[in-house]
Each structure stands twice: as structure tokens, then as C-alpha cells.
Amino acid sequence: MQPTIEAMTERDVEAVARLRLAAFFEGTGRTLEEDMAGLRGLIAGDGFEVAFVVRLGGSPIxxxxxxxxxxxxxxxxTPWLAGLVVDEACRRRGIGTALVRAVEAHAVSAGVGMLHLYTWxxxxxxxxxxxxxxxPFEQDGEPMLLMSREL
Incomplete structure (x- = not known):
């Protein structure tokens, strides 16, 4: 079974928010409801911003x-590639790379010439x-790196 990448829909929001909370927001006080509201705002937006989801057998991973x-x-x-997360059990299969390429392709189709991201x-x-x-810089006492990619 091959994973598929599509624009996120309402049926994906809770599962993706749970992945995001575990990966990015543990100990920050951000709630599941807050993250779900943010994702819903993205999928209901103007079409410029987009949330991609990768599914395996219909389940968001x-x-x-x-x-x-x-x-x-x-x-x-602006703009940013943000929030790349892949379920730990599904890593090292090219899924993260495919998600990054999906965002880059969307950016190009939207007329964007340069993307940015934060990581360490x-x-x-x-x-x-x-x-x-x-x-490189520090954010909240932690090392961080601004990266960019010309498209």
C-alpha cells in the first residue's frame, strides 16, 4: 500500500493535531483544541496557505x-514551510521528503520564489x-536555524 498526499480535510484534523502536539508542543501548554482550530483555519482559508496530509490506508501519518x-x-x-511531521513508525520511507516536495510544488504554483523554515x-x-x-539563532533559550530554499 502506497501513501498518498493530499490537501488536509476535516476528517484529518484531530489525528494530525495529535501528531503535531507530540512532535512540537509537548510541555508548551498548547491544547489539542487550539491546534485543531489552527488547522481548521488553514483548510478553510483562501487557498494560498495549505495543509498537506499523507495517508496510509486512509489514516493520516x-x-x-x-x-x-x-x-x-x-x-x-514570508512564506514558510512549517510543521513537517511524520509518525515515528513511518519514518525513513521518503514520506517527509515527499511532503516537503508537495509544499515546494504548491509554492511554485502560487508564484513563490523563496521559502523559509525554522529547524535545528x-x-x-x-x-x-x-x-x-x-x-543560527536562539529562541526561548534553544538553538534554532533559519533556512531558505530558492524555488
Missing amino acids: GSCLFVRNEIDPAHDL QARRFYEALGWTSVE
């Missing part, structure tokens, strides 16, 4: 976002996909 603004950005840049732990993953390190 990952997601990646194309957004105008990153949560609490340290830089005044996944910097080597993004470098292997052609992303460039722009600036």
Missing part, C-alpha cells in the same frame, strides 16, 4: 504546512533536499 506566517517568527519573512534537529535532512542555512 504525517503532515506539512505552507503558511504566510510561522508561529512566533523571529524573522520578518532536522537541518541535515533539509540540507540534503537543497535548503540553505541562513542564520
Whole structure:
């Protein structure tokens, strides 16, 4: 069975929010309801911003976002690749790469020439996909890296 990547729908919101909370927001106080509301706002938006979901057998196993603004950005840049997450049991199968490429393709179709992202732990993953390190910095006392990719 092959994974499929599509625009997120309401049926994906709770499962994706649970993946995102575990990956990004543990210990931050962000609630499942808050993350679900944010995802619903994206899927009900103007079509420029998009939330992609990857499904395996109909179940969401990952997601990646194309957004105008990153949560609490340290830089005044736009747009962003954000929130790449793949269920731990499904990693190392090219799913993350496929999600990044889906966001990049959407950005190109929307007339975007440059994308940005924040990471620290996944910097080597993004470098292997052609992303460039722009600036290391600290956010909330933790190391962070601004990266970009010309499309």
C-alpha cells in the first residue's frame, strides 16, 4: 500500500493535531483544541496557505504546512514551510521528503520564489533536499536555524 498526499480535510484534523502536539508542543501548554482550530483555519482559508496530509490506508501519518506566517517568527519573512511531521513508525520511507516536495510544488504554483523554515534537529535532512542555512539563532533559550530554499 502506497501513501498518498493530499490537501488536509476535516476528517484529518484531530489525528494530525495529535501528531503535531507530540512532535512540537509537548510541555508548551498548547491544547489539542487550539491546534485543531489552527488547522481548521488553514483548510478553510483562501487557498494560498495549505495543509498537506499523507495517508496510509486512509489514516493520516504525517503532515506539512505552507503558511504566510510561522508561529512566533523571529524573522520578518514570508512564506514558510512549517510543521513537517511524520509518525515515528513511518519514518525513513521518503514520506517527509515527499511532503516537503508537495509544499515546494504548491509554492511554485502560487508564484513563490523563496521559502523559509525554522529547524535545528532536522537541518541535515533539509540540507540534503537543497535548503540553505541562513542564520543560527536562539529562541526561548534553544538553538534554532533559519533556512531558505530558492524555488
